[in-house]
Amino acid sequence: MMIKLIKSMFQAITRPIQNLIIAYLRYLLGSPSLTDTKRDHHVTTLVIEHSGEFGRENVLYSATHAYVFNKLGIHSDSYHVGELTLADSYQGFELSWRIFYNRTIGRESFELRFDKRHKDLVYNSYLPYLESKAKEMMTIPEVHIYSHSFDTWETKPLEHHSTFETIAMKEELKRDLIHDLDMFVGGKDFYDRVGSLWTRSYLLHGPPGTGKTSLVVAMAKYLNFNVYDLQLSRPVESYFDPRKMLSGVMNNSILLVEDIDEGSTVFALSKLLRSLTLGTPCGEPCIVIFTTKNKDMIDPTLLSRISMEIYMGHCCFEGFKVLASNYLGLSHVDNDEPHRLYPDIKHLIDGQVLITPALVTVELMKSDDVDEVLEGLVKTLESLTSDKIDEDEGRHLPCI
Structure with a gap:
């Protein structure tokens, strides 16, 4: 009963405060994604790494990544060697960042150094400030492609240019889809009231070249959601663990599962469906989009779980x-x-x-x-x- 009460109280807290509490607990427990080390008596060094528990991306990492590289005035894609430093200041005291590229995991890690007298101010004010500034900067959604070999998500900017204004589809269908998306993302109270997962699924079907990928991008940009591309069409081993994979999917996201009509996906897709039935890792809205060239090849069990089907036909x-x-x-x-x-x-x-x-x-x-x-x-x-x-x-x- 006490655990349920604590969980209920935690869910009532706003998301930024939740993130800060989690980050601070990681700091106290010495989590590898957020580690406090002391190199001398007066300086505290905070190490912020990409992955936390279960390989899930550390929320503070993504905010730090956006904030620091924006301050440096460079794009992270152009940085793959050595290390960089950045001097920062906040409310009259100095901080310093060191960014170093870890070739083993293929991404950056960050060190924040500051006078230990300012520890409370850093945790209670500077880090929330950093997160809020990062949200203002992260206006371009990202695409995360799942690596079955390394069992992790590889991230890059979503640079596809499609939007609802530029996509070639019938206006009536476009209006219906936008209305459906608006109702979904604004429907938290409804999903809470009926006790349902805050998840909605779409099936995009049609021949190649009819704009299925473009529509996914348009939806992501309209909602400002990141896209997690699972790519089950690639060979998937029998030990594929969808629950572990789903734990890496962040809030406010689109999980994209392409070409589900291909025979190689049947085994993995059945495991994924069972995991989705048990729930998504998100406490906020999550959209699942399936694509196929041939709807007739899809298992009726999957079709029965689709919230909305969209036929991407030939050009009108x-x-x-x-x-x-x-x-x-x-x-x-x-x-x-x-x-x-x-x-x-x-x-x-x-x-x-x-x-x-x-x-x-x-x-x-x-x-x-x-x-x-x-x-x-x-x-x-x-x-x-x-x-x-x-x-x-x-x-x-x-x-x-």
């Missing part, structure tokens, strides 16, 4: 106008016809010519000359129409 005229706006600067307002070839393109695309957004993009990037590009697109669409007619006629040839 509405989607073409968005792409033409992105790459050619042409208007995509419904009542505008900014080019003489738009009626021809609309006739061809609405006439069931199957072309993916990816192929349309390739055509639009062939030249800076708008006339030349659209004339080339019309020829491509006409050739696809001709191929389709030949294919249809071939189906009706008499048997000989």
Whole structure:
């Protein structure tokens, strides 16, 4: 009963204070992710490493990473050797940072040194300040790719440029999805009241090149969520432990599981589903997105657990106008016809010519000359129409 009471009280505390309490407890217990060492009688050295318990990323590490590299004015991707130092000051006292690259784990560790007289001020004020400043800096979501070989998440910036404004999909479907996302992330009270996990799952299905990855990026940027890409399509050993893997997924995130129709994923996916049923590691909203090229190959058990299915079909005229706006600067307002070839393109695309957004993009990037590009697109669409007619006629040839 006492444990439940303590847990309930802890959950009632705001997230930043939770992080600070956890960090301070790690400091007191000498956790390897946040270790206090004394190199001389007057100086305290705080070591902040990437991983804490169960390989999960240390919350203070990610904040420190953003804060220190921003102060240095360099991008962390360009730093892979040696060590760097940074002098900092806070409320009239001096602190110093040392950043060193650990080749064994392939990432940085940080040392913070300060006069031991300021220990309480560092823990009670400076570190919360650092975390708040880091949140202001971390406006670009990150993508974390799971390494089955090293049993950890590898991190890099999410540099894909897709947003809901630039993605080629029907406006009605786009509005429905945005509304669904808004209802989900704002629904904590509902999930608490019904006693359900604060998790929502989506299935994106459709042929290659129809924008499934772009939609994941657009969702991540809209919510400012990081993406955790599990990549189960790669060979997975029988000892794959999804619960341990999920423990490394941070709050406010998207867990992406791609190409689940491939046979090699069946075993790992079944283990992952059981772990998701038991709960996610997040005390805040977590979204799970599955992608597939062939929905018919998916186990009905999985389909029954999907909150929302989204078919990413071939490019429609509405989607073409968005792409033409992105790459050619042409208007995509419904009542505008900014080019003489738009009626021809609309006739061809609405006439069931199957072309993916990816192929349309390739055509639009062939030249800076708008006339030349659209004339080339019309020829491509006409050739696809001709191929389709030949294919249809071939189906009706008499048997000989």
